[in-house]
Amino acid sequence: DGGITQSPKYLFRKEGQNVTLSCEQNLNHDAMYWYRQDPGQGLRLIYYSQIVNDFQKGDIAEGYSVSREKKESFPLTVTSAQKNPTAFYLCASSILPGTSGKYEQYFGPGTRLTVT
């Protein structure tokens, strides 16, 4: 059964701690993305990657870091430098842009992070 898994679904951390959110896909997609969603808002792009060992900053990368050591995995670290880390985080993947016209992004179930 192909898809994207994110764990855990709920995560609680104390302020000042780094936390890593996992994202794994078995869709054989080259591109992977991390989004942040705040209440009443749409999704905002944090980081994306189109190939292993390479990634690019999105619109709100400050206070976040990522790695892409394997095609299947794209973990996101929320660092203590992120001023308002409490949010819903969604991971997505797609075939490489440009491969065909329609390449929708497939999303994982999300991780709700609460920092107190």
Place this chain on the structure above:
Amino acid sequence: AQKITQTQPGMFVQEKEAVTLDCTYDTSDQSYGLFWYKQPSSGEMIFLIYQGSYDEQNATEGRYSLNFQKARKSANLVISASQLGDSAMYFCAMRDGGSQGNLIFGKGTKLSVKP
């Protein structure tokens, strides 16, 4: 700058009736794609329908259709025969024609289907 606008924060529809969710976009690109996603209370984003900027026909997927008016830069989602399970947040998104393929999302419309 590219932008997606969804002007309806919330909508109500009676079960079995049709509903239109509005979406307007702003881009200077000639090649772009428009998407609609559904987000139930569980949080996962579910892809519904896609429209390419060069597609001459309006996209349809089952009970979902996209009313694409290129000159007006609008891409409204029409849901026919609403069901209780359609209650969710709906997001319009646009992908530009560049190689990055990143999506820009609107703020969403919360649809509530009444029995």
